[in-house]
Amino acid sequence: MKSQRDKFNLILQEVARSGRQWNEVVPLAKVADKSFADLNVKSPLFGDMNWKARLEADDGQFVLTGSWQMDVPRQCGRCNAEFALNMSGDVDVTYAIGQSKSEEEQAELQLTGEEPEMLENGELNVLDVLREHFWLAWQPLVVCSENCKGLCLQCGIDLNQGSCDCHKKVKENAFAALKDFKFDA
Ligand SMILES: [Zn+2]
Numbered sequence: 001m002k003s004q005r006d007k008f009n010l011i012l013q014e015v016a017r018s019g020r021q022w023n024e025v026v027p028l029a030k031v032a033d034k035s036f037a038d039l040n041v042k043s044p045l046f047g048d049m050n051w052k053a054r055l056e057a058d059d060g061q062f063v064l065t066g067s068w069q070m071d072v073p074r075q076c077g078r079c080n081a082e083f084a085l086n087m088s089g090d091v092d093v094t095y096a097i098g099q100s101k102s103e104e105e106q107a108e109l110q111l112t113g114e115e116p117e118m119l120e121n122g123e124l125n126v127l128d129v130l131r132e133h134f135w136l137a138w139q140p141l142v143v144c145s146e147n148c149k150g151l152c153l154q155c156g157i158d159l160n161q162g163s164c165d166c167h168k169k170v171k172e173n174a175f176a177a178l179k180d181f182k183f184d185a
């Protein structure tokens with residue numbers, strides 16, 4: 001499928017010497033592709049992506065620098081509450097037009113951070129770049145707050161909203177068990 005050219009689909013050869021700039025809201029519907037299938041994109045906690053960046057042409061190379069942020073609905077790993085996690089990140093990638101290297105070579109070069117990423121036809125899809133950075137920033141386990149007390153492991157009460165006696169009972173039970181224990185002298 002030939003991608004349509006718009007402000008997110010660029011042909012590097014066509015980028016003017018003055019470069020390109022973005023300072024805008026990228027609608028969630030544009031960012032979300034099938035890699036978002038497991039996320040609840042209908043949630044009101046989901047936000048659009050803020051994207052502020054510039055692409056500068058520099059001696060045959062193209063440097064994309066910017067930052068993004070986005071609210072994403074997540075479930076707290078301690079109390080299970082759903083909350084909006086503000087995700088953000090920086091983008092700093094250098095591109096050049098030419099033969100793309102093998103994946104292995106590319107990974108190695110990217111580790112050193114010095115070699116540009118080669119784009120064979122000069123086609124740059126900024127949305128793909130944003131999705132890649134989004135998933136790089138993804139944390140499998142998140143908490144609603146560093147101070148979240150979580151749920152009681154015994155009764156399941158949300159300890160942020162109330163308290164229980166389970167801790168005390170566990171102690172009592174332990175003593176009761178000890179009482180029944182027959183000691184063979
Ligand atoms: Zn929590």
Ligand SMILES: [Zn+2]
Nearest residue numbers: 152155164166
């Ligand atoms: Zn409890």
